[in-house]
Amino acid sequence: MLRQFFRFARAQKLVLVDPTRGLIAKEANGFRGRTLTLDQQRELFRRWTTDEHVHPHEALVGMFALLHGASSVEARMLQVSDVDVQARTVRLGKRPHPVPLDPASWAVLERCLAHREAWRTDNPHVMVTKGTKAGQNPASTAYLSHVLDDCGFPPRMIRSTRLVDLVNTMDPKLVAAAFGMDPQATLIYLADHVDPGRMPNPTCESAVIRPN
Incomplete structure (x- = not known):
């Protein structure tokens, strides 16, 4: 609006110089992505905890993002040695402390580990694919970028919901x-x-599912 005013003023010879020329408007460095509604979160939670037809890798990446704010990289690099069966915790990425898992997340992890066992592999990672079962490498970034395609929501959107x-x-x-x-x-x-x-008579649209 300010630029338009001074362009008009200069065109009408009301001013000799446009002081806004050369100015750069710096956009606010804030989050502008999309997040899930509560109904969408509930739908995904039910999908990953009750639908046996959902691939274990989708359920793991999705649940860890939804409830624990885990990135695709953290899920991709997770190794069997990072899992503490007794304490029911996992070490994720650069997090300084083990992450306690709720019963639903633990059940999803167990299902993923069972899927890994079926490959009869020595690969140390929790998520093992046909292409990585014979080696030591983690699943590819391309694989992770599509692992949630069937649920209809990208990993970043799910994780952002939790972080917000x-x-x-x-x-x-x-x-x-x-x-x-x-x-x-x-x-x-x-x-x-x-x-x-936090307002009187709150709506639940902005709420987030929290693990027990």
């Missing part, structure tokens, strides 16, 4: 520390509006 909720209900610095992220990386998920769930 955590950052807006907790201290972003604590979230960054727990996830092994740079503190600045979590700040972009801060909302610029009041969460409807």
Whole structure:
């Protein structure tokens, strides 16, 4: 609007110089991606915990993103040695502490491990594919980029839903520390509006499924 005004003013010879020429409008460095509604989260949760026809890899990547904010890289690089059966925890990426798993997430992980056992492989990773069963490499990034295609939602959207909720209900610095992220990386998920769930007569549209 300011540029339009000064262009008009200069054209009418009201001013001799356009002071807005050369100015660069810096966009706000905030999160602009899409997130899941509560109904969508519930639908995905049911899909990954009750539908036996869903591939174990889809269920693992999806559940870990939905409930634990895990990235595709964290799921891709997860190894059997990162799983503590007694404590029911896993080590994800650069996170400084093991991540406790709720019963639903643990059941999905067990199903994925059973799928791995069927390959009779020495590959150390939890997610083993036909192309990696004979070696030691993790599943390819191309494979991970399509593992959630059947559910209809991209991994980043699912993970962002969890991060947006955590950052807006907790201290972003604590979230960054727990996830092994740079503190600045979590700040972009801060909302610029009041969460409807904190208002009188809240709606549930912005709520997020939380593990027990």
